[in-house]
Amino acid sequence: MAAPRAGRETPPNPAGLRRRMRSDHVTAQTAQDVSALYEQLWNLRPPQCTGDQRTATDAAQALAAERGRLPPLAWDDIDTDTDSRHHTERVETGDDLDEIAIERALAGDGVHFEHLTPAEQDDVVRRLTERGRSIRDIAQQLATTTRTISRRRTSINAA
Structure with missing residues (x-):
C-alpha cells in the first residue's frame, strides 16, 4: 500500500x-x-561551485531569456500589473530609487542588473565597488557581463 x-x-x-x-x-x-x-x-541561487554548474546556469538563464521567461521576482506584483509582458520595463522617475530592489541586489538575492533602473544600477555598482568587489564578482552577482559593469563603473566615475 x-x-x-x-x-x-x-x-x-x-x-x-x-x-x-x-x-x-x-x-x-x-x-x-x-x-x-x-x-x-524560487529564491535560491543555482549552484555555481564548478564550471559545469556555472555553464548549466548560464545556459538555463539564456534559454529562459530567449523564450521571454521572467524570473520569480518579476512576478511579485502580478495582481497589480495591467500587462505582465511589460513588467520588466520600468519607468524611471528622476532620482526615485527602489531601496528594496537595491538592497536585494546588494545581498545577491536574485535581483539582476536588468531588473534595476539605470539610477539603481549605478547605485548598486557603486556600493559593491566601494565594498571592494571585483568587476567579475559584481557581474556574476547581477547576472550581467563584465563589460557592462566596467562601462557602468566608468560612467559613474565620469559623473
Missing part, C-alpha cells in the same frame, strides 16, 4: 513530475507538487 502523499517532505521525482507537467490534464496533486517545489526553490 502506498504511503499518503499529503504533507510529504521529499520532492517529487523530477522525471515523473516533468511527465505529469507535459500531460494534457493537470491533477490537483501535480499542482500541489509544483507549488511546493516552487516555494522551496
Whole structure:
C-alpha cells in the first residue's frame, strides 16, 4: 500500500513530475507538487561551485531569456500589473530609487542588473565597488557581463 502523499517532505521525482507537467490534464496533486517545489526553490541561487554548474546556469538563464521567461521576482506584483509582458520595463522617475530592489541586489538575492533602473544600477555598482568587489564578482552577482559593469563603473566615475 502506498504511503499518503499529503504533507510529504521529499520532492517529487523530477522525471515523473516533468511527465505529469507535459500531460494534457493537470491533477490537483501535480499542482500541489509544483507549488511546493516552487516555494522551496524560487529564491535560491543555482549552484555555481564548478564550471559545469556555472555553464548549466548560464545556459538555463539564456534559454529562459530567449523564450521571454521572467524570473520569480518579476512576478511579485502580478495582481497589480495591467500587462505582465511589460513588467520588466520600468519607468524611471528622476532620482526615485527602489531601496528594496537595491538592497536585494546588494545581498545577491536574485535581483539582476536588468531588473534595476539605470539610477539603481549605478547605485548598486557603486556600493559593491566601494565594498571592494571585483568587476567579475559584481557581474556574476547581477547576472550581467563584465563589460557592462566596467562601462557602468566608468560612467559613474565620469559623473
